[in-house]
Amino acid sequence: MAARPLNKNNSAVKRIMQEARELANDPCTDYSAAPLEDDIFEWHCTLRGPSGTEFEGGLYHFRILLPAEYPFRPPSIMMLTPNGRFELNTKICISFTNYHEELWQPAWGVRTAIVGLQGMFPLKGTAAVGVGALEYPVAERKRLAAISRGWVCPKCNCSNLELLPDPSSDASSAEASSSEPQSTQASVASSTAPTTPATPAVISDVKQKAPADELPPARVDAISPPMPILAPRPQRPSPPPAMLITPINTPPPPRTVSPYPNGASTAQLQQVDGPKRDAPSSGRPPILLDTAICVLLVLLFALIAKRLL
Template identity: 50%
Template structure:
């Protein structure tokens, strides 16, 4: 596979490094690229204990962009589970649906732990999420062990190591829960900030230390700077009828003045002619 890719590419170097690190399966997750495509991985995760997915083994695809790790992967579940829709890119703050929350320091292992940690959480209408009943999810968890992937040929009962009891499993489960909590928190903070940005501005409290004259000046300034509903700053609409009436009066006055001037000129001219004849 190495000869097919540009070994100087940051994405290729990163993926080959991660493939080496994830080569050996564990008792709770495993992932490897396809033999003919370094940018498509198949993964298997064990359902988190003490949840509706306990005992389930779930298989899926991770499709990575050429810009990885600067851009996030897309995650697709192939095993029916009742939490994520099968065959559809799921919406997580660590997936391609939310590049704004992705961090290049995250990895495929991070994505696997995030899937485990997010499985018991509520879908809340996210893209690719499902809200099956606990009974349905437990039935699917039991059935998932018989799933076999047609793409990579993996059988779920043979992919992961036997489940261990003790600190190793507890540590992995706690890591997945903590990762899901941190990612959800970061994403929630970002959304709340965006929401607060669109909230209307609250009125400013009155300053009781201002004198009455200062308050009147401030109110007049606010009225002048206020805007109309269409966004045009605050001039009141002029009364067109008043404007038209004033223009008519002005025209009449100017006409009379001009007529008086002409009449005076004619009168003076006639008086001059009369004096000359005498």
Template identity: 55%
Template structure:
């Protein structure tokens, strides 16, 4: 068997990484090679939390050289974001701009996670070519728009390519339009009222005396009537006692 050349090694490595990403997906990104060119990947990346990019979804290309993994990839952002120029190779330490820093043990996942970490860093101090510095308000606006941005090649929105995790809401907050009248919380946010008959004490206080309690009160003579009966008993006993003696 003839020894594998670097190109064959690259194909094996790329397919291995593609299987690993498919078998171990992340809620932070989704990436896969193109069907017609495994040396080009498309990735959708979630914006870093607690930053102006939070809630945003960003689509970019990962271009792998024929000598991969012995040479680093190139990254090109496609979704407008206010941090990196679109359709421009980004200059970061693990890209083709800095081959001397690349390690063959790294891979596509390394590049994706690294790019996410560069989002909140400030301007050209962190990134050279391909860096832009938009106002925070504009970055937040682009983050909201990025969710419905559609890749011309993938033909799907970023949200379809990387859905929000179940039970979470990653979309940037949108200020609600004020309405007239009293402010009421949404129905789903209102806690259910406690059942007024759940507690015996509440039953006694709210529902009043039960039938047994009412009947008991009716059968029990008043205090004055008890006193009068006792007086009459004593008087009759006194009269009888005198007649006997």
């Protein structure tokens, strides 16, 4: 099959080539992924089953189909190895596939789809329901996990174990060899440490031969009797002194002396003496009269000014 011509200026092609280089240099032993030689928009991936589940030890091969608008649209995932969790050759409905484009983010990539698919394996119950989901018994899933290691992809012509070998024991041996020098150093340090403890007889002998001010601080502290630690006595808070309520002597209101004899009120005196003489508005002319006089004066001045001019 002829390879699809690539436009290296296309943003999708640039992104796919960048992710292919990153995954090729990825030392992770849980998955391996690479695009096909004749179509970089189709990836084949091999995933290791999650540890601590019935899929532990299994190797599962699946396809990742990238759209032409990648990474602005999500990929599609199709499982190829029998596993008892997902249907074969069916697009799986999970949150980072084409079934949920509203949840996809362009910052995600092929690695996100692989890691997310591995996290979907252990889900059970309602969390595992969706398009392409299966509910096989645990024993059947373990059986399929055991035979999945030798499953061969017809497109890659390789078994899952060849595509994703088991991690070697070099790392564990390296850790063991690195821990040996530390244990050797610890044993040497313990063997060279002084084994003669300081007994009370030795301390008393030193105390007799040297004065206390020449002894090291640690020895002086060891010889001197411990200082007793006295806890402070709890003291109950004394109640506040009782407040003496004393009556406040308020002065009586001042008595007003009426200037009128026999306490007669002002109204009564006005009735007797008549209205006051200095009452306002008693001798003022009405306002209408003032206005009329002002108008006449203005007309008079206007007539005089007309004759003069």
